[in-house]
Amino acid sequence: MQAEAQVKAAKRGRTQSERREAAEGYLAISPWLLGLVIFTLGPIIASLYFSFTDYEVVKSPTWIGLANYQRLADDRLFWQSLKVTGIYVAVSVPLGIFLSFAVALLMNQKVRLIGFFRTAYYMPNLVPAVGSAILWIWIFNPEFGLLNTSLAAIGIEGPLWLGHSKWALPALIIMSLWGVGGGMLIYLAGLQGIPTDLYEAAEVDGASPWRRFLYITIPQMTPVLFFNLIMGIIGSFQVFTAGYIMTGGGPRYATYFYVLYLYNNAFQYFRMGYASALAWILAVIILFFTLLVFRSSSAWVYYEGQLRGRG
Amino acid sequence: MSAQSKLSRRSVLKVGIGALGAATLAACQAATPQVVEQVVEKEVTVIVEGTSQVVKETVVVQVPAESAPTEIRVAFYVMGDSWMANAMEATEDFESRNPNIKTVWEWRPGAEYWTKLQTEFAGGVAPDITVNQMNWVIPGAARGMWVDLKPYIERDGFDMSQYFYPMDREWEWQGGLYGGLLYAGGQTLMINKDLLAEAGLEMPSADWTWDDLLAYAKAMTVKEKNQYGLSGATGAPCSSSWSMSFIHGNGGTTLNDAYNKCTLTEAPAVEAVKWLYDRMFVDEVMPTPASLTGQEDPFLSGKVGMAFNGTWYESQVRDAELFDWDFAHMPKHPTTGIRSVAVGSNTWSILANTRNREESWKFVEFMMGVDGQTWMMKYGIPGITSVVESQAYKDLHAPQNIQVVIDDISCCAHDYYPTADSDEWWNLCAQEWSPIWSGELTVEEALANACIAIDEVFSRRPEYYER
Numbered sequence: 001m002q003a004e005a006q007v008k009a010a011k012r013g014r015t016q017s018e019r020r021e022a023a024e025g026y027l028a029i030s031p032w033l034l035g036l037v038i039f040t041l042g043p044i045i046a047s048l049y050f051s052f053t054d055y056e057v058v059k060s061p062t063w064i065g066l067a068n069y070q071r072l073a074d075d076r077l078f079w080q081s082l083k084v085t086g087i088y089v090a091v092s093v094p095l096g097i098f099l100s101f102a103v104a105l106l107m108n109q110k111v112r113l114i115g116f117f118r119t120a121y122y123m124p125n126l127v128p129a130v131g132s133a134i135l136w137i138w139i140f141n142p143e144f145g146l147l148n149t150s151l152a153a154i155g156i157e158g159p160l161w162l163g164h165s166k167w168a169l170p171a172l173i174i175m176s177l178w179g180v181g182g183g184m185l186i187y188l189a190g191l192q193g194i195p196t197d198l199y200e201a202a203e204v205d206g207a208s209p210w211r212r213f214l215y216i217t218i219p220q221m222t223p224v225l226f227f228n229l230i231m232g233i234i235g236s237f238q239v240f241t242a243g244y245i246m247t248g249g250g251p252r253y254a255t256y257f258y259v260l261y262l263y264n265n266a267f268q269y270f271r272m273g274y275a276s277a278l279a280w281i282l283a284v285i286i287l288f289f290t291l292l293v294f295r296s297s298s299a300w301v302y303y304e305g306q307l308r309g310r311g
Numbered sequence: 312m313s314a315q316s317k318l319s320r321r322s323v324l325k326v327g328i329g330a331l332g333a334a335t336l337a338a339c340q341a342a343t344p345q346v347v348e349q350v351v352e353k354e355v356t357v358i359v360e361g362t363s364q365v366v367k368e369t370v371v372v373q374v375p376a377e378s379a380p381t382e383i384r385v386a387f388y389v390m391g392d393s394w395m396a397n398a399m400e401a402t403e404d405f406e407s408r409n410p411n412i413k414t415v416w417e418w419r420p421g422a423e424y425w426t427k428l429q430t431e432f433a434g435g436v437a438p439d440i441t442v443n444q445m446n447w448v449i450p451g452a453a454r455g456m457w458v459d460l461k462p463y464i465e466r467d468g469f470d471m472s473q474y475f476y477p478m479d480r481e482w483e484w485q486g487g488l489y490g491g492l493l494y495a496g497g498q499t500l501m502i503n504k505d506l507l508a509e510a511g512l513e514m515p516s517a518d519w520t521w522d523d524l525l526a527y528a529k530a531m532t533v534k535e536k537n538q539y540g541l542s543g544a545t546g547a548p549c550s551s552s553w554s555m556s557f558i559h560g561n562g563g564t565t566l567n568d569a570y571n572k573c574t575l576t577e578a579p580a581v582e583a584v585k586w587l588y589d590r591m592f593v594d595e596v597m598p599t600p601a602s603l604t605g606q607e608d609p610f611l612s613g614k615v616g617m618a619f620n621g622t623w624y625e626s627q628v629r630d631a632e633l634f635d636w637d638f639a640h641m642p643k644h645p646t647t648g649i650r651s652v653a654v655g656s657n658t659w660s661i662l663a664n665t666r667n668r669e670e671s672w673k674f675v676e677f678m679m680g681v682d683g684q685t686w687m688m689k690y691g692i693p694g695i696t697s698v699v700e701s702q703a704y705k706d707l708h709a710p711q712n713i714q715v716v717i718d719d720i721s722c723c724a725h726d727y728y729p730t731a732d733s734d735e736w737w738n739l740c741a742q743e744w745s746p747i748w749s750g751e752l753t754v755e756e757a758l759a760n761a762c763i764a765i766d767e768v769f770s771r772r773p774e775y776y777e778r
Contacts, residue, residue: 058432058454138605145605163601164749248738251745267426268734270454 051276057266061273068277078278080253081261087169088257092176093232097225100183107184108191111224118188122181133245136175137162162247165254172242172255183228190224191217222301230293237286258282322712359490380406380413381670384438386428391626394690401686405677411439412670428516432662439665440674444553445481445655445726446550446733448536451482453731453776458661459487463672469679476694480726482658490658491679494691496622497654497724498553499716500642504635506531506538506616514637520645521560521586524617528596531616540596542609543619544587545748547761548575549740550727552653553619557727558583559651560644564738571777573762576755584754588747600748622716625708638715641723654724657691692717703775731776732768739764754758 014022025029033112051068053061074076107118124132139146140161148158189224194217202212240259243249249256249264266275313628387398395418402414417438419427425447431437437712445452451457464471471478474492482490502514510530515523525724528540541615546552548565554663555565563579566572574580591597598609610618611631617639628636659678661671677683684693693699699717746752752760 057455058430058456076333134605141602141605143602160749161600162604163745165746165751197591248741250742251749252751253742256742264735264738267429269732270429270450302469 004153047279048274050273051280053273055273056270056278057272058270064273068274069281070279071274072277077253077256077261080257081258084169084254084256085237085239085258086303088173088176089233089236092173093229093236095173095276096177096180096183096232097228098179100180100228101187101221101225103180104187104191107188118184121184124178125182129241130245132175133180135244136171136178136242140171163251165252168247168251168254172239172246175242176236177238183232187221187224187230189222194220219302220304223303226293226297226301230290233289233293234286237282237289338486340420343612359413375617380411381667382415382417383415383440383665383670383674385674386417386438386441387420388420388424388442394626397686397689401678401683404682404686405674408677409670409673411503412673416655416675424648429456432664435664437662438481439671440659440661443658444491444503445585445661445729446737448482448490448658448660449484449729450731450733451660452482452487452489455663456660457489458663458665458668458671459489459660460491460672461486461488463676464488467676469676473696474694475696475699475722476654476692478658478694479641480656481729484731488500490660491675492570492684492694493657493659493678494684494687495654495694495720496656496691497716497720498556498619498622498641498652499622499719500639501610501620501624501628501636502617502639503610503613503615504637506613506634510616510660515639515642515755517640517718519642521638521642522645523627524642525590525594525596527617528590529594532594532596534595538614538616539598539609540616541590541618542598542603542615544597545591547737547741547744548580548584549744549765554584554587555653555725555727556641556651557587559653560647560649562644562647562649564764569777570728570730571772573765573769575758576762581755583749583756591748592750600745622688625711626690629711637711638713641719650719650723651725652719652723653727654720655727655729656694682778692720721756732772736765737770739768750777 016163050061052063052065054064054067055061103121107114107121127135142148142158142160142163145161147161151158161167161171198216198220199212202216207215238259239257240263243255243257243260244263247255249260258278259282262275262278265271265278389395392397392683395416400417402416406412408415408743428437428441428447434537441548443457448457463469476492476495477494478488478490481551482488504514507514507527512527512530516528524541531540532538544553544557546554548555548558553586558565558575558580561579561583562582563577563581565580566576567574576582583726591599598615603609606612610620611628613634641650641652659675661668661675665671678687681695681698684695685696685703688704692713693704698704705713725732740761743764747754747757
């Protein structure tokens with residue numbers, strides 16, 4: 001009967017009071033809606049339009065159709081920046097996930113001063129990106145920097161780091177790992193949410209610590225891993241500050257990230273139209289990988305209470 | 312709580328919308344003042360104990376908007392306190408001669424200054440006047456950002472022959488002039504006289520050559536103290552870098568005369584860069600760029616005996632008061648006899664969408680002229696011959712011999728090859744140049760790659776990019 005009443009109500013449409021209530025709700029969120037339209041949706045739609053124009057910012061845009069997108073194929077710096085960014089994502093994201101998860105496991109122990117250690121690992125995330133970049137320029141100095149000095153102490157001659165095209169990108173990847181504290185915090189929350197009775201039951205059944213980790217901890221943490229993987233991919237594809245502050249994209253384009261190339265086109269080379277096209281290509285690439293991870297998640301992400309296989 | 316006393320959602324919405332509307336109306340009111348306040352100084356006589364003491368009192372009076380002075384907005388990078396105070400004094404001088412014009416300075420961070428200016432211009436809210444620099448003037452002129460000053464110069468009979476500093480290559484575009492000189496700037500060679508004395512040397516003569524420079528550098532290099540003889544010559548020969556003067560000294564160039572083809576692969580340019588390369592890796596009298604990353608300026612920290620720096624660096628070295636120093640002439644090439652210095656200065660430019668062209672021109676005309684150049688002579692090199700030859704100017708820079716710099720700029724200046732696409736080919740040039748100093752590529756390989764990248768940019772130029 002209740003279902004029947006609901007169907008009847010749906011067919012009837014909204015009552016006047018329901019419509020008024022809906023209007024009041026929209027009015028209440030109208031400031032946020034206005035902000036979304038003016039500051040987010042508006043620029044997104046504008047950038048789509050500009051991607052089909054020759055737009056030098058200080059002059060009016062001129063429609064040129066698909067010319068900006070066609071230009072990408074022959075633009076060696078487009079492919080170079082995509083390659084550099086792809087390598088950065090492929091290495092820094094898994095490394096970052098692995099390290100932050102490992103640190104979270106360590107921080108999930110009941111030892112003295114654990115609060116201090118958790119804070120210490122998280123502190124780098126509070127340092128502004130520009131300040132962090134300047135600090136790491138110091139650390140990477142090949143003659144006087146902390147890194148090469150430490151390597152020299154154990155008999156290793158350190159490379160030129162930011163001064164050599166083979167080592168500049170690895171240097172920036174190493175620098176990105178300084179921020180594992182952010183992921184650590186999320187993993188720690190996840191770890192502390194795992195029901196302890198699962199571990200107790202496994203222990204009673206004689207499961208070793210490694211098997212408990214493999215068959216309880218990892219599956220229980222897959223939703224968090226999934227979230228961090230998505231956020232890591234989205235964030236890493238947009239890497240910019242390190243390249244902009246520390247290397248300018250060099251040496252010899254070794255750290256010429258995609259967004260840095262986009263920025264140069266938009267604000268240095270008066271090619272906002274082409275930069276808009278670059279932005280949309282990046283959006284599609286990020287969307288592709290995000291959807292790929294989402295599609296794959298059914299195979300490896302486990303949610304509490306979820307039944308799998310033939311039930 | 313009863314139903315009547317409970318605040319309903321509708322009441323909250325009504326109050327909220329009402330408040331928003333009232334705030335909007337108030338903001339509109341505030342944006343359209345009917346009168347302006349004008350600060351006026353007047354003298355009043357105050358009698359104290361039988362004497363008559365004249366004091367100046369500042370009073371605020373309201374005047375109708377139409378008779379208020381025209382406000383012009385002047386945008387500039389944030390500078391040091393004394394620089395900004397000096398600029399304010401110059402402005403007061405200008406306003407006392409032009410009481411119908413009020414200047415409002417906008418001190419802005421240097422970072423992203425150009426980006427912000429472009430965005431403001433596109434949005435129609437740009438200032439009236441801006442400081443301008445070598446890699447912005449021509450790109451902006453090619454895109455209609457600045458007002459052409461030539462019509463005003465010709466109309467008002469402004470005497471351009473009073474300048475010793477050449478402005479045409481840096482700020483002329485297709486027959487127009489788009490910048491008025493703020494002060495001249497360019498390459499200097501600074502010598503730490505304390506380290507010079509330790510090496511048992513005297514200040515070099517005006518006729519010294521590259522060979523003498525090398526001898527001096529060797530004498531002032533002390534490996535045990537991590538001290539080098541020379542620095543500052545390894546930036547890419549595009550943009551503001553001093554390696555360019557070595558290329559020119561050897562008879563080479565970065566671009567051809569039309570500024571549309573790279574010439575770095577020609578023998579004179581390659582030889583010059585190899586000469587610098589050998590100073591770093593054979594004689595080891597120059598620190599590598601990699602070793603300088605994140606470090607304090609080596610000249611200022613007393614780790615380098617001689618350094619190429621911009622004229623704008625002088626006040627920093629002077630204010631530091633860390634050691635005795637002086638300017639030296641750029642050395643001549645031992646064979647060609649050419650002495651070359653790279654120059655690139657700051658200008659005033661009027662934004663094309665200003666509503667106050669005449670008033671803006673008045674300000675620029677003042678700052679370009681003798682009075683403005685006199686005000687700015689403490690912080691840079693005036694472009695006007697009479698000002699730069701004045702004893703007052705020389706005294707300001709004493710005990711350093713600023714005449715050396717003026718002589719070099721007068722005789723031997725070369726610009727930074729400003730084009731409508733400066734930033735793009737400068738960036739690529741720097742990218743291809745850097746592997747020389749890490750040893751990844753030979754000089755020939757790196758310069759060949761640089762020319763490929765630069766010429767590729769030029770090949771994609773639209774027609775209107777040509778000077």
